[in-house]
Structure formats: structure tokens, C-alpha cells
Amino acid sequence: MNKLYTIALAILSVAAFAQDGSPASPYYDGFNFEQTGTALRSALANKITTTHVNELSYTPEVWNALKIVDRDPDFANYVLLLYGYTDNVCPSSPSTDSQHRRRDRDSNGGSPSCEWNREHVFPQSLGNPDLGQVGAGADAHHLRACDVDRNGQRSNKLFTSGSGNSGDSGSGWYPGDEWKGDVARILMYMYLRYDTQCLPTSAVMGGTIASDPNMPLLLLQWNAEDPVTEYEDTRNTYLGNASNTYGQGNRNPFIDNPYLATQIWGGPVAQDRWTTATTADFFSAQLSVYPNPTSNQEITIYSETELEEIQLINLNGQLIQYIQKPEAANDTYTLENLAQGFYILRMTSGEHTATQKIIVN
Numbered sequence: 001m002n003k004l005y006t007i008a009l010a011i012l013s014v015a016a017f018a019q020d021g022s023p024a025s026p027y028y029d030g031f032n033f034e035q036t037g038t039a040l041r042s043a044l045a046n047k048i049t050t051t052h053v054n055e056l057s058y059t060p061e062v063w064n065a066l067k068i069v070d071r072d073p074d075f076a077n078y079v080l081l082l083y084g085y086t087d088n089v090c091p092s093s094p095s096t097d098s099q100h101r102r103r104d105r106d107s108n109g110g111s112p113s114c115e116w117n118r119e120h121v122f123p124q125s126l127g128n129p130d131l132g133q134v135g136a137g138a139d140a141h142h143l144r145a146c147d148v149d150r151n152g153q154r155s156n157k158l159f160t161s162g163s164g165n166s167g168d169s170g171s172g173w174y175p176g177d178e179w180k181g182d183v184a185r186i187l188m189y190m191y192l193r194y195d196t197q198c199l200p201t202s203a204v205m206g207g208t209i210a211s212d213p214n215m216p217l218l219l220l221q222w223n224a225e226d227p228v229t230e231y232e233d234t235r236n237t238y239l240g241n242a243s244n245t246y247g248q249g250n251r252n253p254f255i256d257n258p259y260l261a262t263q264i265w266g267g268p269v270a271q272d273r274w275t276t277a278t279t280a281d282f283f284s285a286q287l288s289v290y291p292n293p294t295s296n297q298e299i300t301i302y303s304e305t306e307l308e309e310i311q312l313i314n315l316n317g318q319l320i321q322y323i324q325k326p327e328a329a330n331d332t333y334t335l336e337n338l339a340q341g342f343y344i345l346r347m348t349s350g351e352h353t354a355t356q357k358i359i360v361n
Contacts, residue, residue: 090114181226211291266290
């Protein structure tokens, strides 16, 4: 069975991560990208919070900001509409205007016919406390232009799995193949920026990852499956510049490099825009082991490809565990009852072998 491998490397090159291909220098200059897991999450949260120096008013500043940052890169007089999927424009087909993916940028308001409004990707009412229209409720990284009807159809439904165009999926809402990566990166940003007020599990259905009970696996999948677009980059760059009229001063790091999510939470390997994984062996670069360090005596290996051998070796070279033809559950392998210490984890499939340093606290 042919699969892809997923494993986050525990030790990164600062130069490779912070400089090579980084689209946001000098924003990240001096940031310590040797961190992984919870340490990296906390450091990024501090970064995007302390650099958020301009808080926009919900009205009129957010309206004006979205007219700029949600502008359609192909049609300057239009904005792109989250969840939209047809290229028709009003008023040519008003009966299906809720399906449109673009709208006249000045047609903002509350009319259900051919107007757009502000979609809270993290629903206001699901925040703890309610997001309101200040702070988290007025963060332009989180607000997107959306058809009025489409916004109402989504309402405060939790995101859930699906395929194709946006719409109801069971009792939840699927954002659509084009938009699911955007949604994932927005919700991960909101989690870091506003912590317990915007827990992803409050807005997303499904199971969570072992290392963080607040992080749905679905968001990591969407982040990996739907790469960053030029449109996301443009809005991120504008909002990240505090000198711009409606710039907040902070960036969404998961747009800058979706692989940061892999470094923090593991799971499916996302697009690495900064060539973070600098190993020569692609096999090694495409695996994910988490949590690392671990404090519950367990390590999880996520792999979409069958592993043939797993070896756990201590720093004295002693073989602590050897598993031949290990059994996977939902594409994950689990090593349990690990004693405190430093180890080398060796994974083999066919002619390929990858090693990972792990720490058990």
C-alpha cells in the first residue's frame, strides 16, 4: 500500500526557517524557530498578540478593510466571497446570488439580494465569552466578505467534513474545497490570538489530536489539503503592516507557513513554504511524531503509509522497543509506557529509513 509519511522534525534550522523563502521579513527577525510543540505555539501567540497594535472598529473600519483585503485579484472592483463557488455576478442571476464567489466591492450591507456582509468565521455566539464586535469580534484576520444569504445559511453551525462546494453537511457546515484551508488557518490564528475565548473545538466537529484536546484533526487536514493562495498572502501582508490605514500590525503565521501547524500539533504534513524540513531524505521530511516532548509516556506516529518496522533506541545504543509490522489505527501508531529519557526513534518502510529524536519527560 503506497502512502505519504507525516512527521514533524524536533530540531529545526533557525536560518532555514526564519529566512529562506520567508515572505514576512522583518516580522519574524529574531524569532526562535528552534521551538516546537507547545513552546512554539506559546511563542507565536505572544508574537501575534504583542504586534497587534491597531484594533479596528467593527464599523466603519472593518467594512473598509475588507473592501481592500478581500479584493478579487482578477477583478479590482469586486471582493471574493467566502463559501462562494459560481462565477456569476449580480444582477445577472439574482435567484442564485448566494452561490456567487465575487460581488461588487461597494455592495456591502444587509440586503439578501446581491449584497455582502461580514462573516465571523468563528461565530460570535460560540466564543467564550461571546466575541461581540470588539477585540476578537472585530479582528479582520478572522472576518471575511460573504454573501448575506450564504452567511445566514451558515449561521453558527460548526464546521464539519465534506467535499465539493460549501453547504450543509449533516448538522454542520462544510466551507467548500476552495475555502477549507482558509478556514483552518483562520481558526488556528484565533486560537493562538484569543486562547480560550476561541477554542477550535467550539467551532469544529470531530476528533482531536492527542497532544492538544482543543485542536480538531479536521483543521490540520484542511490546512494540509488546501495550500495558501495569493489572495491569502495579500490580505495577510496588508493587515500585518501597521502603517496601512487599516493594518493591525500582526500576521497570521499559518498563512506565512502552514507547516508551522505541523510543527506545533503534528498530524498531516502541511505545505512548507520556508523549506523548513532541510533533511536530504524526503521520507524523513514527510513524517510526523507527536507530542514531542511527551509527558504522558506515549508517542504517536502519524503515517498515511504502512510502516514495516519501528525501533526505539536509547542514547546508549540499546534497543528498548522493536516492533515488526506494527498495526495502525486510523493511520497512527502508538508507543506506550515509555520511561523518562532521550531516545532515537527509527522508522522503516521498504528501502527508506527515518530517524527522530524524542524526549519523554
